[in-house]
Amino acid sequence: MGTRGIATDEQLPTLADPAVAAGRSRREIVATARRLARNRMAMFGAIVYLAIALMALLAPVIAPHDPGAQQLLDRLKPPALMAGGSTEHLLGTDNLGRDILSRLIYGARVSIVVGLVTVTICAVFGSLLGAIGGYLGGRIDYLLVLLLDIWMAFPFLVLAIAMSAVLGPGPMNLILALVLSGWVAYCRVVRGEVMSLRERDFVVAARVVGVSDSRIIARHLVPNVLGPILVLAMLEMATVIIAEAALSFLGLGVGSSIPTWGAMLNDGRAYLRQAWWLATFPGVIISVLVLSINFFGDGLRDALDPRLRNR
Amino acid sequence: MTSDKPSSFSGRSGIPAAMTRRTLLQGAAAGAGAAALGGPLQQGVSAQDSPPLIVAQTADIETLDPPMHRARATQNVHQLIYDSLVHRDENLQMVGHLAESWEVVDDVTYRFTIREGATWQDGSPVTAHDVKFSYDRTLDPATQAPRAGLLDMVESTEAVDDRTVEITTKFADPLVMVFLTYHAIVPMNLVTEQGEAFFEHPVGAGPYAFESWQLNEQVVLKANPNYWDGAPLIDTVIIRAIPDPATLVAELESGGVDIVPILPASFYEQVQGNSDLTALTAPGTAVNYVGLNTTMAPFDNVLVRQALNHAIDRDTIIAALLQGLATPISGPFFPEVRGFDPDVAGYAYDVDKAKALLEEAGLGSGFDATLDTVAANKEVSEAMAGMWQEIGVNVTVNTIEPGVMTERTNSGQSQMWFSSWGDSSADAGVTLFRHFHSSQRELFKDTGYSREDLDQIIDEGRATIDLERRAEIFREAHRIVVDDAPWVFLWQPTAFGATRANVQGFVLRPDGYFFLHKVSKG
Numbered sequence A: 001m002g003t004r005g006i007a008t009d010e011q012l013p014t015l016a017d018p019a020v021a022a023g024r025s026r027r028e029i030v031a032t033a034r035r036l037a038r039n040r041m042a043m044f045g046a047i048v049y050l051a052i053a054l055m056a057l058l059a060p061v062i063a064p065h066d067p068g069a070q071q072l073l074d075r076l077k078p079p080a081l082m083a084g085g086s087t088e089h090l091l092g093t094d095n096l097g098r099d100i101l102s103r104l105i106y107g108a109r110v111s112i113v114v115g116l117v118t119v120t121i122c123a124v125f126g127s128l129l130g131a132i133g134g135y136l137g138g139r140i141d142y143l144l145v146l147l148l149d150i151w152m153a154f155p156f157l158v159l160a161i162a163m164s165a166v167l168g169p170g171p172m173n174l175i176l177a178l179v180l181s182g183w184v185a186y187c188r189v190v191r192g193e194v195m196s197l198r199e200r201d202f203v204v205a206a207r208v209v210g211v212s213d214s215r216i217i218a219r220h221l222v223p224n225v226l227g228p229i230l231v232l233a234m235l236e237m238a239t240v241i242i243a244e245a246a247l248s249f250l251g252l253g254v255g256s257s258i259p260t261w262g263a264m265l266n267d268g269r270a271y272l273r274q275a276w277w278l279a280t281f282p283g284v285i286i287s288v289l290v291l292s293i294n295f296f297g298d299g300l301r302d303a304l305d306p307r308l309r310n311r
Numbered sequence B: 001m002t003s004d005k006p007s008s009f010s011g012r013s014g015i016p017a018a019m020t021r022r023t024l025l026q027g028a029a030a031g032a033g034a035a036a037l038g039g040p041l042q043q044g045v046s047a048q049d050s051p052p053l054i055v056a057q058t059a060d061i062e063t064l065d066p067p068m069h070r071a072r073a074t075q076n077v078h079q080l081i082y083d084s085l086v087h088r089d090e091n092l093q094m095v096g097h098l099a100e101s102w103e104v105v106d107d108v109t110y111r112f113t114i115r116e117g118a119t120w121q122d123g124s125p126v127t128a129h130d131v132k133f134s135y136d137r138t139l140d141p142a143t144q145a146p147r148a149g150l151l152d153m154v155e156s157t158e159a160v161d162d163r164t165v166e167i168t169t170k171f172a173d174p175l176v177m178v179f180l181t182y183h184a185i186v187p188m189n190l191v192t193e194q195g196e197a198f199f200e201h202p203v204g205a206g207p208y209a210f211e212s213w214q215l216n217e218q219v220v221l222k223a224n225p226n227y228w229d230g231a232p233l234i235d236t237v238i239i240r241a242i243p244d245p246a247t248l249v250a251e252l253e254s255g256g257v258d259i260v261p262i263l264p265a266s267f268y269e270q271v272q273g274n275s276d277l278t279a280l281t282a283p284g285t286a287v288n289y290v291g292l293n294t295t296m297a298p299f300d301n302v303l304v305r306q307a308l309n310h311a312i313d314r315d316t317i318i319a320a321l322l323q324g325l326a327t328p329i330s331g332p333f334f335p336e337v338r339g340f341d342p343d344v345a346g347y348a349y350d351v352d353k354a355k356a357l358l359e360e361a362g363l364g365s366g367f368d369a370t371l372d373t374v375a376a377n378k379e380v381s382e383a384m385a386g387m388w389q390e391i392g393v394n395v396t397v398n399t400i401e402p403g404v405m406t407e408r409t410n411s412g413q414s415q416m417w418f419s420s421w422g423d424s425s426a427d428a429g430v431t432l433f434r435h436f437h438s439s440q441r442e443l444f445k446d447t448g449y450s451r452e453d454l455d456q457i458i459d460e461g462r463a464t465i466d467l468e469r470r471a472e473i474f475r476e477a478h479r480i481v482v483d484d485a486p487w488v489f490l491w492q493p494t495a496f497g498a499t500r501a502n503v504q505g506f507v508l509r510p511d512g513y514f515f516l517h518k519v520s521k522g
Helices: A018-038 A040-057 A100-136 A138-153 A156-167 A171-198 A201-208 A213-249 A261-269 A277-304 B029-037 B072-081 B128-139 B146-150 B176-180 B188-200 B245-254 B265-272 B302-310 B314-320 B351-360 B375-389 B402-410 B428-436 B452-462 B467-484
Strands: B053-057 B086-088 B094-096 B099-106 B109-114 B154-161 B164-169 B208-214 B218-223 B236-241 B277-282 B286-292 B326-328 B367-373 B393-399 B416-422 B487-493 B495-500
Touching: A018 A040, A018 A277, A040 A100, A040 A277, A100 A138, A100 A171, A100 A213, A100 A261, A100 A277, A138 A171, A156 A171, A156 A213, A171 A213, A201 A213, A213 A261, A213 A277, A261 A277, B053 B245, B072 B208, B072 B218, B072 B236, B086 B176, B094 B099, B109 B128, B128 B146, B128 B154, B128 B164, B128 B188, B146 B428, B164 B176, B245 B265, B245 B495, B265 B277, B265 B495, B286 B302, B302 B351, B302 B467, B302 B487, B314 B326, B314 B375, B314 B487, B367 B375, B367 B402, B375 B393, B375 B416, B402 B416, B428 B452, B428 B467, B452 B467
Parallel strands: B053 B236, B367 B393, B367 B416
Antiparallel strands: B086 B094, B099 B109, B109 B164, B154 B164, B208 B218, B218 B236, B277 B495, B286 B416, B286 B487, B326 B487
8 A cells, every 4th residue: 555654644534544534434325324224215125125126036036927928818817906817817817918027027137237237337437437548537538528518419319229120129228328428428527527536636636646646546536425326326227227117118128038127018008998908007107116226326416415415 | 823922910021122212292183183073872872972981001102113022912902002913812813904815825824905905094095015124124123023923934924016915935834824913013004215214103003093191191092084994983082091999999989990801719799799899700811920040049949949839829819819810821822822731630739748848958047038029019029928838938028010021031130020921822833932941031031041952842743734743742832841940830810800881892802802992982
């Protein structure tokens, strides 16, 4: 540790010492978690999200039927609570006689996985680029900002449709399309944060004592922007899940043999008048998942916000 | 009528138009003419005041150049703008259109007299030279017309005088007259003068004059007040392209569309239950099938193709998804077709047999495949994919635009595709030639299926004028095609269409074509 020798100097911010920083951030994490735990909406969101994630994970165990199994003669059966419904199909059957509950359970896999994977890739890639641009400044930063501006001017849906047309539908291509559009947000946020952190004393001090740029970015800057990245990731996750549903709705998603909520919504659209349950259940669960993530994301933001700390 | 798919279900069909498709918004002289004339009176409302008649199909037209396509949706619009020598009426009886009479001089010679007073929409008379020009242009190899295959029995066309045209065929063919209904007559002078540009704003001799075409949106037509069969009752006709059947029905229910000539059977109950709408059905003259690309593994193995046939439970699909509006078929023809063999059993639904056939083919563990389909057929396609899953064949349903599908099948890129084939000639010759004769595989790669011995049988049958003998020869071809199974043979759909309840005079024809000049709105 290059900073070890002077880190104890009272004049320097303690965060410059990783050991002290770690101790302090551990304390902060605990405090943040406490604040988060007191936020009922955030906790509700977290529980719902975890429940849906668990449902996705355990799909083969808890789904009552094979999600692809068709019973054409049992098509459009209403949910169990309606006249004509049966407990065999709690949420009814779709236009090909497939069990809607089982398809919803399996469909959670696509939403959860696509959401997690896309957001992780975007956050890592976008944050790194943003941190490099914001820290180094100069020509590299100029080029980065130029790239960001061009990127943001490009209509995402058109990009996704074009990619689907060229590469064909499939989970990998879908994630690629979502990543290509999603990394920009992280890059912008992190770049801005890093630009202000760059001039702070503890960073200046680290630089003065000869810590390398890559080390400063990794040890001093990134930990300090983790909060905003987390909050952004939560809000982006909701956006990504909606985008996945939208692309599946348009038939550009993961492909027809995998049940997804967006595709179910689209298939059900033609039957809105005859059989409302086809489109309603996937619509409701998409809303519930997105809402729960947003509740949690908002709670996280409030918990991390120093201005709200003592409430 | 033969060939050409009923637009909405298939999308398979023509070759991309040679001319540029552009949005054409030019003023139509004919529209002004119609307004000046006023047209006939219908319930006290003169034609120029009538609101437009809006017809919707699931596919846009591919071109305005008559021989440059093989798509039903396109042909339907062409038949309104252009006219043919002869057509069939709603009972499928031959009637004169641009020809007022005809005589069969001998087995291979037909003489037509052009109708007195038949004119182009610019007022000049239709002559025998226009007929010769149109047929010669279609058959000229340089034109590369997809429709040439529907006229290839014609050896030559001669204009004896201005009003007499004589057609000589290569061989005695009982279907010549039927084939002539598929070919529009274009004005020689204008086409020669303007070249390709003519087809951006064509002039025909049909009941409606072209006004504009917005690609993938609509074609607008204006009444031709001088039409030989009387001025159309409605002044403006708009043909809209709405690919999604659910949207189509919603538009019909809300009054955004007056007539939908072809609808998926799944909407039958919904249309019937709506008092604002009239559901129309007629015996169909089409078959639905899944094409299998016999040049690609594993579809090059006849056992695999037979297995795929055995795996489909046609009765259940018809009962559950098609609301009973279809009849299962054993081969490429329905029973009314000359050449249909009632003794051919076809492929009964038998999962065990299908599995055994796959096992025999060395594919006991199944395989992956992709089935191309269009939005209107997505549901049925997915139901079939579910049935193939039962024998271990994992089929991904690929829903694409009709035009893309045409391109993929014509160029032989599709592995499997769901399609439909209309043939109201009630004679196996057309279907056999178009789908199972090697000579057609250059223009339409499709299944890639070709057999020299079958080619000879088809050639012989097509040249046989004795109808009993002809049927016998075609039955032989029928048996070969069913055994080789280049298609998964599915069913003969009952034609189903719908109109707003106030639409009068619209007839749903067995052949799926429509003529609108006698249609009015109450």
